[in-house]
Amino acid sequence: ERVRRARLPVTARLAAQNRELSALYEMTAFLSIPATAEKLCQGFLTRLMQWFDTGGCSVRVADPGTEQIRVVVSSGLPGELVQSEQCMKAHECLCGQAMKDGVMEIRDFRHLPAGEVMRCAAAGFRGISVFPVAAPQGALGTFALHFKQERILSPTEVQLLETLGQHLGLALENIQLGAKERQLAILEERNLVAQGLHDSIAQSLNFLNLQVQMLEGALDRENLTNAR
Secondary structure, three states, rough: OOOHHHHHHHHHHHHHHHHHHHHHHHHHHHHHHOOOOHHHHHHHHHHHHHHOOEEEEEEEEEOOOOEEEEEEEEOOOOOOHHHOOOOEOOOOOOHHHHHHHHHEEOOOOOOOOOOOOHHHHHHOOOOOEEEEEEEEEEEEEEEEEEEEOOOOOOOHHOOOOHHHHHHHHHHHHHHHHHHHHHHHHHHHHHHHHHHHHHHHHHHHHHHHHHHHHHHHHHHOOOOOOHHH
């Protein structure tokens, strides 16, 4: 009996590790599939809601060159909440702050200071956990887990979610790089076409110049037949 009890924690830990590895493998495989940013984020949220039993999720991405952060996709959130937070200044919301400060958590909105009210609390959620969507060049945005009941994420769950955020960041960065490569290819093609047109026009002008010189010479010689 003592041996059986001693083995229980080890068995539970191994089971938890297997679940984490399985989740990480599944998410990595999914994010490697070519798709639009919206479809990747939507699939990302669908899996998070299954694994962490959340009431809602959202992914926000920062607009380059501005201080705004906008909702890309959401799941399980009331339309009014999504609309009110569709585009906000990064420093004005918890989700934006996580880009700079890392993981942000409020386990129970009822413990907020008096007078401080958050929109997601008014929408019926008890707590929220926000993680950066990180890439090598810096944070691209954040994703948030909204809980209907008080939820305390374990250190291993937090680490897993941070890792998943890094994988999403790499996938989104690859999409951005691919879009930039396509834009450069289009610009290069346009430059080649423009150069071709320039060369063609230059050749036509040179030909016309020779023709005018020949016409001028024929008129000087009063050779009307050649002039015509």
